[in-house]
Amino acid sequence: MSFGDPNPNNPYGQQPGQPPQGQPGYGYPQQAPQGVPQQGYGYPSAPPVSGGDYGQPQGARPPLAGWGSRFVALLVDGIVIGVPYGLLIGIGGAMGGNAGGLLAFLGLIVGIGLGLFKLYKEGTTGQWIGKKALGISLLREADGRPLGFGMAFVRYIAHFLDSLACYIGWLWPLWDDKNQTFADKICSTVVVKAG
Template identity: 50%
Template structure:
Protein backbone atom coordinates (compact mmCIF):
# COMPACT_ATOMS: atom_id res chain seq x y z
CA UNK A 1 0.00 0.00 0.00
CA UNK A 2 1.40 3.36 -1.02
CA UNK A 3 2.10 6.27 1.16
CA UNK A 4 -0.88 8.61 1.19
CA UNK A 5 1.52 11.54 1.47
CA UNK A 6 3.47 10.44 -1.58
CA UNK A 7 0.84 9.87 -4.27
CA UNK A 8 3.38 9.54 -7.12
CA UNK A 9 5.43 6.98 -5.36
CA UNK A 10 8.47 9.22 -5.01
CA UNK A 11 10.23 9.08 -1.69
CA UNK A 12 11.85 12.19 -0.38
CA UNK A 13 14.79 11.60 1.91
CA UNK A 14 13.86 12.25 5.45
CA UNK A 15 15.62 14.53 7.83
CA UNK A 16 19.26 13.56 8.09
CA UNK A 17 19.02 11.00 5.28
CA UNK A 18 21.63 11.05 2.54
CA UNK A 19 20.84 10.42 -1.12
CA UNK A 20 21.25 6.85 -2.28
CA UNK A 21 24.39 5.28 -3.62
CA UNK A 22 25.40 6.74 -7.04
CA UNK A 23 23.44 9.92 -6.65
CA UNK A 24 25.34 13.21 -6.62
CA UNK A 25 24.29 16.04 -4.43
CA UNK A 26 23.26 19.25 -6.20
CA UNK A 27 26.20 21.45 -7.16
CA UNK A 28 26.92 24.35 -4.90
CA UNK A 29 28.34 27.64 -6.16
CA UNK A 30 32.10 27.95 -5.80
CA UNK A 31 33.84 29.91 -3.15
CA UNK A 32 33.19 33.62 -3.53
CA UNK A 33 30.80 33.18 -6.46
CA UNK A 34 27.41 34.72 -6.21
CA UNK A 35 24.47 33.59 -8.22
CA UNK A 36 22.53 36.50 -9.68
CA UNK A 37 19.16 36.79 -8.09
CA UNK A 38 15.94 37.08 -9.97
CA UNK A 39 15.93 40.15 -12.23
CA UNK A 40 19.61 40.88 -11.68
CA UNK A 41 21.93 41.43 -14.63
CA UNK A 42 25.53 40.26 -14.69
CA UNK A 43 28.04 43.06 -14.06
CA UNK A 44 28.77 45.20 -17.12
CA UNK A 45 32.22 45.19 -18.66
CA UNK A 46 34.38 47.98 -17.37
CA UNK A 47 35.44 50.57 -19.98
CA UNK A 48 39.01 50.54 -21.23
CA UNK A 49 41.72 52.82 -19.95
CA UNK A 50 41.03 56.46 -20.79
CA UNK A 51 37.38 55.85 -21.74
CA UNK A 52 34.56 57.34 -19.76
CA UNK A 53 31.16 55.59 -19.79
CA UNK A 54 27.80 57.21 -19.96
CA UNK A 55 26.37 60.20 -21.77
CA UNK A 56 28.81 62.42 -23.64
CA UNK A 57 31.83 60.11 -23.76
CA UNK A 58 35.13 61.85 -23.33
CA UNK A 59 37.89 61.41 -25.94
CA UNK A 60 40.39 58.59 -25.29
CA UNK A 61 43.59 59.08 -23.38
CA UNK A 62 45.95 61.47 -25.12
CA UNK A 63 43.35 62.77 -27.57
CA UNK A 64 42.43 66.41 -27.24
CA UNK A 65 40.24 68.44 -29.60
CA UNK A 66 42.19 70.61 -32.07
CA UNK A 67 43.39 74.00 -30.92
CA UNK A 68 40.65 76.58 -31.24
CA UNK A 69 38.07 74.00 -32.33
CA UNK A 70 34.84 73.61 -30.45
CA UNK A 71 32.50 70.61 -30.88
CA UNK A 72 30.06 71.38 -33.67
CA UNK A 73 31.75 74.71 -34.52
CA UNK A 74 32.27 75.50 -38.18
CA UNK A 75 34.77 77.99 -39.51
CA UNK A 76 33.19 80.97 -41.29
CA UNK A 77 33.71 81.16 -45.06
CA UNK A 78 36.84 82.93 -46.23
CA UNK A 79 36.17 86.42 -47.46
CA UNK A 80 37.57 87.36 -50.88
CA UNK A 81 40.57 89.67 -50.86
CA UNK A 82 40.12 93.35 -51.63
CA UNK A 83 39.74 93.80 -55.37
CA UNK A 84 38.50 90.26 -55.97
CA UNK A 85 34.97 89.26 -56.81
CA UNK A 86 33.32 86.23 -55.17
CA UNK A 87 33.56 83.11 -57.31
CA UNK A 88 36.83 84.07 -59.07
CA UNK A 89 40.30 83.31 -57.73
CA UNK A 90 43.40 84.94 -59.17
CA UNK A 91 46.15 82.48 -60.05
CA UNK A 92 48.78 82.54 -57.29
CA UNK A 93 46.50 84.36 -54.82
CA UNK A 94 47.06 87.89 -56.23
CA UNK A 95 44.58 90.75 -56.30
CA UNK A 96 42.95 92.24 -59.36
CA UNK A 97 44.02 95.78 -60.21
CA UNK A 98 41.49 98.56 -59.89
CA UNK A 99 40.28 100.46 -62.94
CA UNK A 100 41.79 103.75 -61.74
CA UNK A 101 45.30 102.31 -61.47
CA UNK A 102 45.03 100.92 -64.99
CA UNK A 103 44.03 104.32 -66.33
CA UNK A 104 47.01 105.86 -64.55
CA UNK A 105 49.36 103.36 -66.16
CA UNK A 106 47.98 104.07 -69.64
CA UNK A 107 48.34 107.79 -69.07
CA UNK A 108 52.03 107.49 -68.08
CA UNK A 109 52.80 105.21 -71.04
CA UNK A 110 51.00 107.60 -73.38
CA UNK A 111 53.16 110.47 -72.22
CA UNK A 112 56.37 108.43 -72.68
CA UNK A 113 55.56 107.32 -76.20
CA UNK A 114 53.46 110.24 -77.35
CA UNK A 115 55.21 113.28 -75.95
CA UNK A 116 58.39 113.10 -78.11
CA UNK A 117 56.37 112.20 -81.20
CA UNK A 118 53.89 114.98 -80.53
CA UNK A 119 56.57 117.63 -80.04
CA UNK A 120 58.38 116.68 -83.26
CA UNK A 121 55.11 116.51 -85.17
CA UNK A 122 53.98 120.00 -84.19
CA UNK A 123 57.41 121.48 -84.87
CA UNK A 124 57.56 119.81 -88.26
CA UNK A 125 54.03 120.90 -89.06
CA UNK A 126 54.81 124.51 -88.20
CA UNK A 127 57.98 124.52 -90.28
CA UNK A 128 56.33 122.79 -93.22
CA UNK A 129 53.49 125.34 -93.26
CA UNK A 130 55.94 128.20 -93.74
CA UNK A 131 56.65 126.96 -97.24
CA UNK A 132 59.85 127.29 -99.21
CA UNK A 133 62.85 125.07 -98.68
CA UNK A 134 62.08 124.65 -94.96
CA UNK A 135 58.91 122.73 -95.75
CA UNK A 136 60.91 119.61 -96.58
CA UNK A 137 62.70 119.87 -93.24
CA UNK A 138 59.36 120.17 -91.45
CA UNK A 139 58.06 117.01 -93.12
CA UNK A 140 61.25 115.23 -92.12
CA UNK A 141 60.72 116.21 -88.48
CA UNK A 142 57.20 114.87 -88.63
CA UNK A 143 58.46 111.51 -89.96
CA UNK A 144 61.15 111.33 -87.30
CA UNK A 145 58.54 111.99 -84.63
CA UNK A 146 56.34 109.18 -85.97
CA UNK A 147 59.27 106.74 -85.99
CA UNK A 148 60.28 107.67 -82.45
CA UNK A 149 56.71 107.35 -81.22
CA UNK A 150 56.27 103.97 -82.93
CA UNK A 151 59.61 102.70 -81.63
CA UNK A 152 58.80 103.70 -78.06
CA UNK A 153 55.39 102.04 -78.35
CA UNK A 154 56.94 98.75 -79.50
CA UNK A 155 59.50 98.93 -76.71
CA UNK A 156 56.72 99.36 -74.15
CA UNK A 157 54.87 96.38 -75.64
CA UNK A 158 58.03 94.30 -75.39
CA UNK A 159 58.39 95.21 -71.72
CA UNK A 160 54.74 94.45 -71.10
CA UNK A 161 54.92 91.07 -72.82
CA UNK A 162 58.18 89.85 -71.27
CA UNK A 163 57.91 91.29 -67.75
CA UNK A 164 54.20 92.10 -67.50
CA UNK A 165 54.95 95.76 -66.79
CA UNK A 166 55.45 98.89 -68.80
CA UNK A 167 56.91 101.98 -67.16
CA UNK A 168 53.41 103.19 -66.39
CA UNK A 169 52.29 99.86 -64.93
CA UNK A 170 55.45 99.66 -62.84
CA UNK A 171 54.81 103.12 -61.42
CA UNK A 172 51.21 102.19 -60.57
CA UNK A 173 52.18 98.82 -59.07
CA UNK A 174 50.21 96.62 -61.47
CA UNK A 175 51.08 93.83 -63.86
CA UNK A 176 49.61 92.17 -66.99
CA UNK A 177 49.56 88.34 -66.82
CA UNK A 178 47.80 85.37 -68.38
CA UNK A 179 44.58 84.43 -66.62
CA UNK A 180 45.49 80.73 -66.94
CA UNK A 181 49.14 80.67 -65.85
CA UNK A 182 49.67 83.92 -63.96
CA UNK A 183 52.84 84.60 -66.02
CA UNK A 184 53.67 87.29 -68.64
CA UNK A 185 52.13 86.57 -72.02
CA UNK A 186 55.09 87.35 -74.32
CA UNK A 187 55.63 90.04 -76.93
CA UNK A 188 53.46 88.39 -79.61
CA UNK A 189 50.38 88.14 -77.39
CA UNK A 190 50.97 91.65 -76.02
CA UNK A 191 51.03 92.97 -79.60
CA UNK A 192 47.82 91.06 -80.41
CA UNK A 193 46.18 92.46 -77.29
CA UNK A 194 47.09 95.98 -78.39
CA UNK A 195 45.35 95.37 -81.73
CA UNK A 196 42.31 93.92 -79.96
CA UNK A 197 41.91 97.18 -78.05
CA UNK A 198 40.09 98.34 -81.19
CA UNK A 199 37.15 96.28 -79.91
CA UNK A 200 37.17 98.35 -76.72
CA UNK A 201 36.58 101.51 -78.74
CA UNK A 202 33.38 100.19 -80.33
CA UNK A 203 29.99 101.26 -78.91
CA UNK A 204 31.19 104.52 -77.39
CA UNK A 205 34.34 103.06 -75.81
CA UNK A 206 32.29 100.67 -73.70
CA UNK A 207 35.09 98.09 -73.57
CA UNK A 208 37.43 100.50 -71.77
CA UNK A 209 34.82 100.93 -69.04
CA UNK A 210 33.95 97.22 -68.79
CA UNK A 211 36.40 96.50 -65.91
CA UNK A 212 34.30 98.72 -63.62
CA UNK A 213 31.64 95.99 -63.26
CA UNK A 214 33.24 92.89 -64.74
CA UNK A 215 33.91 89.92 -62.41
CA UNK A 216 37.54 89.66 -63.56
CA UNK A 217 37.92 93.39 -64.31
CA UNK A 218 38.72 92.73 -67.97
CA UNK A 219 38.36 94.88 -71.05
CA UNK A 220 37.12 93.26 -74.26
CA UNK A 221 40.74 92.89 -75.39
CA UNK A 222 41.55 91.09 -72.15
CA UNK A 223 38.71 88.65 -72.73
CA UNK A 224 39.85 87.96 -76.31
CA UNK A 225 43.43 87.02 -75.32
CA UNK A 226 42.46 85.82 -71.79
CA UNK A 227 44.58 88.21 -69.76
CA UNK A 228 44.08 89.99 -66.45
CA UNK A 229 45.79 92.91 -64.73
CA UNK A 230 46.80 92.26 -61.11
CA UNK A 231 48.62 94.11 -58.39
CA UNK A 232 52.36 93.55 -58.62
Protein backbone atom coordinates in the same frame (compact mmCIF):
# COMPACT_ATOMS: atom_id res chain seq x y z
CA MET B 1 61.26 20.04 -75.27
CA SER B 2 64.20 21.85 -73.76
CA PHE B 3 65.36 21.38 -70.24
CA GLY B 4 63.96 24.04 -67.85
CA ASP B 5 61.25 25.22 -70.29
CA PRO B 6 58.37 26.67 -68.21
CA ASN B 7 55.88 25.56 -70.87
CA PRO B 8 56.24 21.79 -71.33
CA ASN B 9 53.42 21.74 -73.93
CA ASN B 10 55.52 23.76 -76.41
CA PRO B 11 57.52 21.14 -78.34
CA TYR B 12 59.70 23.81 -79.99
CA GLY B 13 60.80 25.66 -76.85
CA GLN B 14 61.22 29.43 -76.76
CA GLN B 15 60.46 31.02 -80.14
CA PRO B 16 62.95 33.67 -81.36
CA GLY B 17 61.70 37.26 -81.26
CA GLN B 18 59.24 36.57 -78.47
CA PRO B 19 59.65 37.74 -74.91
CA PRO B 20 60.79 35.01 -72.53
CA GLN B 21 58.02 33.12 -70.81
CA GLY B 22 56.87 34.71 -67.59
CA GLN B 23 57.75 38.28 -68.65
CA PRO B 24 55.02 40.60 -69.91
CA GLY B 25 55.31 41.88 -73.48
CA TYR B 26 53.90 45.09 -74.85
CA GLY B 27 50.37 46.20 -74.11
CA TYR B 28 48.69 46.91 -70.84
CA PRO B 29 50.97 46.78 -67.81
CA GLN B 30 50.66 43.78 -65.56
CA GLN B 31 49.69 44.04 -61.93
CA ALA B 32 52.74 44.86 -59.82
CA PRO B 33 53.53 42.54 -56.93
CA GLN B 34 52.07 43.67 -53.64
CA GLY B 35 54.17 46.30 -51.89
CA VAL B 36 55.75 47.59 -55.14
CA PRO B 37 54.24 50.83 -56.51
CA GLN B 38 53.18 50.66 -60.16
CA GLN B 39 55.17 52.86 -62.53
CA GLY B 40 53.44 55.52 -64.64
CA TYR B 41 53.38 55.74 -68.41
CA GLY B 42 55.58 57.86 -70.69
CA TYR B 43 57.56 60.81 -69.45
CA PRO B 44 57.58 61.83 -65.82
CA SER B 45 55.16 64.60 -65.03
CA ALA B 46 56.39 68.18 -65.00
CA PRO B 47 56.70 69.95 -61.66
CA PRO B 48 53.66 72.01 -60.74
CA VAL B 49 53.59 75.62 -61.91
CA SER B 50 54.30 78.03 -59.11
CA GLY B 51 52.23 81.09 -58.32
CA GLY B 52 54.56 83.27 -60.41
CA ASP B 53 57.31 85.55 -59.19
CA TYR B 54 55.25 86.80 -56.28
CA GLY B 55 56.15 84.25 -53.62
CA GLN B 56 52.48 83.25 -53.38
CA PRO B 57 51.44 79.70 -52.52
CA GLN B 58 50.76 77.50 -55.51
CA GLY B 59 47.49 78.41 -57.18
CA ALA B 60 47.20 81.79 -55.44
CA ARG B 61 46.96 84.80 -57.71
CA PRO B 62 47.87 88.34 -56.67
CA PRO B 63 44.86 90.62 -56.19
CA LEU B 64 43.39 92.15 -59.33
CA ALA B 65 44.24 95.75 -60.15
CA GLY B 66 41.41 98.24 -59.96
CA TRP B 67 40.06 100.27 -62.86
CA GLY B 68 41.55 103.52 -61.54
CA SER B 69 45.13 102.26 -61.43
CA ARG B 70 44.73 100.72 -64.89
CA PHE B 71 43.39 104.03 -66.24
CA VAL B 72 46.21 106.11 -64.73
CA ALA B 73 48.82 103.64 -66.06
CA LEU B 74 47.29 103.98 -69.53
CA LEU B 75 47.45 107.78 -69.25
CA VAL B 76 51.11 107.71 -68.14
CA ASP B 77 52.04 105.42 -71.04
CA GLY B 78 50.09 107.63 -73.44
CA ILE B 79 51.99 110.70 -72.24
CA VAL B 80 55.37 108.95 -72.51
CA ILE B 81 54.64 107.99 -76.12
CA GLY B 82 52.51 110.97 -77.12
CA VAL B 83 54.68 113.88 -75.93
CA PRO B 84 57.82 113.12 -78.00
CA TYR B 85 55.67 112.10 -80.96
CA GLY B 86 53.51 115.22 -80.73
CA LEU B 87 56.44 117.59 -80.22
CA LEU B 88 58.38 116.29 -83.20
CA ILE B 89 55.30 116.23 -85.46
CA GLY B 90 54.23 119.70 -84.32
CA ILE B 91 57.65 121.32 -84.67
CA GLY B 92 58.18 119.62 -88.03
CA GLY B 93 54.82 120.83 -89.30
CA ALA B 94 55.51 124.39 -88.11
CA MET B 95 58.94 124.44 -89.76
CA GLY B 96 57.67 123.28 -93.12
CA GLY B 97 59.95 122.40 -96.00
CA ASN B 98 62.25 119.41 -96.17
CA ALA B 99 63.65 119.84 -92.67
CA GLY B 100 60.16 120.04 -91.18
CA GLY B 101 59.04 116.96 -93.10
CA LEU B 102 62.09 115.07 -91.89
CA LEU B 103 61.41 116.09 -88.29
CA ALA B 104 57.76 115.04 -88.60
CA PHE B 105 58.87 111.68 -90.06
CA LEU B 106 61.30 111.30 -87.15
CA GLY B 107 58.38 111.93 -84.77
CA LEU B 108 56.44 109.15 -86.46
CA ILE B 109 59.39 106.76 -86.14
CA VAL B 110 59.85 107.69 -82.45
CA GLY B 111 56.14 107.13 -81.74
CA ILE B 112 56.11 103.72 -83.45
CA GLY B 113 59.38 102.73 -81.78
CA LEU B 114 58.14 103.67 -78.30
CA GLY B 115 54.86 101.86 -78.92
CA LEU B 116 56.65 98.67 -79.98
CA PHE B 117 59.00 98.92 -77.00
CA LYS B 118 55.97 99.27 -74.71
CA LEU B 119 54.50 96.07 -76.19
CA TYR B 120 57.84 94.28 -75.81
CA LYS B 121 58.19 95.26 -72.13
CA GLU B 122 54.56 94.44 -71.28
CA GLY B 123 54.90 91.13 -73.12
CA THR B 124 58.14 90.07 -71.44
CA THR B 125 57.84 91.60 -67.95
CA GLY B 126 54.14 92.50 -67.66
CA GLN B 127 54.99 96.17 -67.07
CA TRP B 128 56.08 99.34 -68.79
CA ILE B 129 56.45 102.81 -67.32
CA GLY B 130 52.79 103.39 -66.33
CA LYS B 131 52.14 99.94 -64.92
CA LYS B 132 55.49 99.90 -63.15
CA ALA B 133 54.82 103.32 -61.56
CA LEU B 134 51.42 102.14 -60.31
CA GLY B 135 52.61 98.71 -59.17
CA ILE B 136 50.47 96.62 -61.52
CA SER B 137 51.31 93.90 -64.07
CA LEU B 138 49.70 92.41 -67.17
CA LEU B 139 49.80 88.59 -66.99
CA ARG B 140 48.29 85.50 -68.59
CA GLU B 141 45.22 84.40 -66.67
CA ALA B 142 46.06 80.69 -66.90
CA ASP B 143 49.48 80.67 -65.25
CA GLY B 144 50.29 84.20 -64.07
CA ARG B 145 53.24 84.65 -66.42
CA PRO B 146 53.93 87.47 -68.90
CA LEU B 147 52.07 86.94 -72.16
CA GLY B 148 54.90 87.48 -74.67
CA PHE B 149 55.35 90.11 -77.36
CA GLY B 150 53.03 88.45 -79.89
CA MET B 151 50.06 88.23 -77.54
CA ALA B 152 50.76 91.74 -76.22
CA PHE B 153 50.47 92.93 -79.84
CA VAL B 154 47.24 90.94 -80.35
CA ARG B 155 45.85 92.44 -77.13
CA TYR B 156 46.73 95.92 -78.39
CA ILE B 157 44.85 95.26 -81.64
CA ALA B 158 41.93 93.76 -79.68
CA HIS B 159 41.57 97.07 -77.81
CA PHE B 160 39.81 98.23 -80.98
CA LEU B 161 36.81 96.27 -79.71
CA ASP B 162 37.01 98.11 -76.39
CA SER B 163 36.53 101.37 -78.30
CA LEU B 164 33.45 100.23 -80.24
CA ALA B 165 30.03 101.16 -78.90
CA CYS B 166 31.02 104.30 -77.00
CA TYR B 167 34.18 102.86 -75.39
CA ILE B 168 32.14 100.46 -73.26
CA GLY B 169 34.94 97.86 -73.36
CA TRP B 170 37.28 100.23 -71.54
CA LEU B 171 34.68 100.62 -68.78
CA TRP B 172 33.89 96.89 -68.59
CA PRO B 173 36.39 96.26 -65.73
CA LEU B 174 34.21 98.43 -63.48
CA TRP B 175 31.61 95.65 -63.17
CA ASP B 176 33.47 92.56 -64.41
CA ASP B 177 34.38 90.00 -61.72
CA LYS B 178 37.94 89.70 -63.13
CA ASN B 179 38.31 93.43 -63.95
CA GLN B 180 38.89 92.57 -67.63
CA THR B 181 38.36 94.64 -70.75
CA PHE B 182 37.09 92.92 -73.91
CA ALA B 183 40.72 92.68 -75.08
CA ASP B 184 41.68 90.98 -71.80
CA LYS B 185 38.88 88.46 -72.24
CA ILE B 186 39.89 87.71 -75.84
CA CYS B 187 43.57 87.25 -74.92
CA SER B 188 42.93 85.57 -71.52
CA THR B 189 44.89 88.18 -69.58
CA VAL B 190 44.45 89.89 -66.23
CA VAL B 191 46.01 92.98 -64.69
CA VAL B 192 47.11 92.33 -61.11
CA LYS B 193 48.78 94.23 -58.30
CA ALA B 194 52.48 93.46 -58.47
CA GLY B 195 53.93 92.12 -55.24
